[in-house]
Amino acid sequence: MIVKDYLPICKKDMEKRGWQEVDFVYVCGDAYVDHPSFGMAIISRVLESHGFRVGIISQPDWRDDASIQVFGKPRLGFLVSAGNMDSMVNHYTVSKKRRSKDAYTPGGVTGKRPDYATVVYCNLIRKVYKQIPIIIGGMEASLRRFAHYDYWSDKVRHSILVDSQADIVSYGMGERSIVEIAEALDSGIAVEDITFIAGTAYRTKNLEHVYDAKILPSYDEICRDKKAYAKSFYIQYQNTDALTAKCLVEPYNEHLYVVQNIPAQPLSELEMDDVYALPYMRNYHPSYEEAGGVPALAEIKFSITSNRGCFGGCNFCALTFHQGRALQVRSHASIVKEAEEMTGDKEFKGYIHDVGGPTANFRHAACDKQKEHGVCADRQCLFPKPCPNLKIEHRDYLKLLRKLRNIPGVKKVFIRSGIRFDYLVEDKDDTFFRELCANHISGQLRVAPEHVSDEVLKHMGKPLHAVYERFLKRYEKVNGKFGGRQYVVPYLMSSHPGSTLKEAVELAEYLRDLGYMPEQVQDFYPTPSTISTCMYYTGLDPRTMEKVYVPQNPHEKAMQRALIQYRNPANYDLVKEALVKAGRQDLIGFDKKCLIRPRKEKWQEKAWDKRKSRRK
Numbered sequence: 001m002i003v004k005d006y007l008p009i010c011k012k013d014m015e016k017r018g019w020q021e022v023d024f025v026y027v028c029g030d031a032y033v034d035h036p037s038f039g040m041a042i043i044s045r046v047l048e049s050h051g052f053r054v055g056i057i058s059q060p061d062w063r064d065d066a067s068i069q070v071f072g073k074p075r076l077g078f079l080v081s082a083g084n085m086d087s088m089v090n091h092y093t094v095s096k097k098r099r100s101k102d103a104y105t106p107g108g109v110t111g112k113r114p115d116y117a118t119v120v121y122c123n124l125i126r127k128v129y130k131q132i133p134i135i136i137g138g139m140e141a142s143l144r145r146f147a148h149y150d151y152w153s154d155k156v157r158h159s160i161l162v163d164s165q166a167d168i169v170s171y172g173m174g175e176r177s178i179v180e181i182a183e184a185l186d187s188g189i190a191v192e193d194i195t196f197i198a199g200t201a202y203r204t205k206n207l208e209h210v211y212d213a214k215i216l217p218s219y220d221e222i223c224r225d226k227k228a229y230a231k232s233f234y235i236q237y238q239n240t241d242a243l244t245a246k247c248l249v250e251p252y253n254e255h256l257y258v259v260q261n262i263p264a265q266p267l268s269e270l271e272m273d274d275v276y277a278l279p280y281m282r283n284y285h286p287s288y289e290e291a292g293g294v295p296a297l298a299e300i301k302f303s304i305t306s307n308r309g310c311f312g313g314c315n316f317c318a319l320t321f322h323q324g325r326a327l328q329v330r331s332h333a334s335i336v337k338e339a340e341e342m343t344g345d346k347e348f349k350g351y352i353h354d355v356g357g358p359t360a361n362f363r364h365a366a367c368d369k370q371k372e373h374g375v376c377a378d379r380q381c382l383f384p385k386p387c388p389n390l391k392i393e394h395r396d397y398l399k400l401l402r403k404l405r406n407i408p409g410v411k412k413v414f415i416r417s418g419i420r421f422d423y424l425v426e427d428k429d430d431t432f433f434r435e436l437c438a439n440h441i442s443g444q445l446r447v448a449p450e451h452v453s454d455e456v457l458k459h460m461g462k463p464l465h466a467v468y469e470r471f472l473k474r475y476e477k478v479n480g481k482f483g484g485r486q487y488v489v490p491y492l493m494s495s496h497p498g499s500t501l502k503e504a505v506e507l508a509e510y511l512r513d514l515g516y517m518p519e520q521v522q523d524f525y526p527t528p529s530t531i532s533t534c535m536y537y538t539g540l541d542p543r544t545m546e547k548v549y550v551p552q553n554p555h556e557k558a559m560q561r562a563l564i565q566y567r568n569p570a571n572y573d574l575v576k577e578a579l580v581k582a583g584r585q586d587l588i589g590f591d592k593k594c595l596i597r598p599r600k601e602k603w604q605e606k607a608w609d610k611r612k613s614r615r616k
Helices: 011-016 039-049 087-091 117-128 138-143 160-164 175-186 219-224 226-237 269-276 286-291 295-300 332-342 369-373 395-405 431-439 454-460 465-480 501-514 531-538 554-564 569-581 602-615
Strands: 024-028 054-058 077-081 134-137 148-150 155-157 168-170 200-204 213-215 247-253 256-260 303-305 354-356 444-450 487-494
Touching (some): 039 077, 039 269, 077 138, 117 134, 134 160, 134 175, 138 168, 148 531, 155 219, 160 256, 219 247, 226 247, 226 531, 269 332, 303 332, 332 395, 395 431, 431 465, 444 454, 444 465, 454 531, 487 501, 501 569, 554 569
Parallel strands (some): 077 134, 134 168, 213 247, 303 354
Antiparallel strands (some): 148 155, 168 200, 247 256
């Protein structure tokens, strides 16, 4: 019988439920938030729904052995996750400076989890419980399941299975695989024999039981040769779909291999509905109230996940490796029910902040062929141009939004997750465009052109700049009919592979002509398991093996970033240096086309000060 309450966080909670032990202890780098936007909540509730008893240890003190002995030894094993984010991204900015806040910790304080949290937690568990099964998952484990370039240490690290001493990675969205692992352990199968579950990777001493696999370059090879690294990465990239992927093997030595089974099948609509209907408390644990709660919850508490996966295929995004390119959606009934329950929350003010996912306006498979043959391994759905087989329509999403708007107690339904403008602009029917502008924008529509240089956009996997311009014209035409001033706010990225100072200046000139100065700029962040990170490390496009210019020098990256905010006086010296190096001194002057004005040299300023003092 499932009790409508938070899962146990201590032995007292466990005993209150009448349990003598737990089946699994879930160790996590995030605070315990029982909401389906948090992976820990989903996995633990899914296990609970299958009859397993789960205890939660959030943010244990990794320097204290006792911190992971709260429940004693679990019957079946430990589940470990760094949290909703890679712990290194959580801790450090792109310039490798320590962040001042952690939104996934009570009160937003930092220092509650270690760097490389999954590895540290697993080694702590292994120190205390020598033979216990350890299953790892979440973003950090999923995207580091094979050897990978690690930006923070600037080296190629082992598969996380090797460094953590864990037995299995449940990669991707792990609802299917975690239940199969739990049932296998419960049936008495030794963890080293659980080698047959889709959506998992594991360590092994030999390949006697591995069939029809692709052998990747060895760890030593990819450390020695960047071409081998790029080749390995692209083989992995081509094997991320459940219908077309092969088993992959990464050798370390003659007695150690990391084997990745094919990805788990995407959840059906009914299965997605079941996952989101589980008895979540939809709040952070009450023990965090005194600290001020968990800031990350505020961003998503009144938002609704309607889909998973993305066939957009941006090169700097890791979704292909984690959620995959096949769309998974919830039914209208499931989403409407969640919204109706939301209206009963005393903090709900009538505004649903978002209805979407990785890409809000994707609500079905990219094409009918995907259902039988999977996603194409060697081509994208939207890049460089939309595939002729791509289904472009917004009718289902529009029907969903209309239903949500009509729920009593709902004043407004906003869309704040990503809208793919290149997909939207291809829809010949303006109905969704009109209703988007009329009902679902809060003064600003955020879209992600990322850059204006077609050379950079090519390396980003984004459409030509002309497509964005076409979108803007259509947006102005449609939005103008409503008389409101609702602006398009573009997300822009500096220092992406392929961007020289020439392209950075091109972006600055575009912003000048637009009369827009972004408040925030995202400098390219090389996170594990993206095509762009592979380019950053190897200087090669893994799809073509062609050389790519990579801005790696921190000073050049600072110049490219400063050019996007050239009006900021603090950026003057960097902007001037960039313009001189790019041979664009024509942009330093008093003409309206210039980015900055000449500034007096220090000796001129001193002379001027002397003249002023004499006059006094």
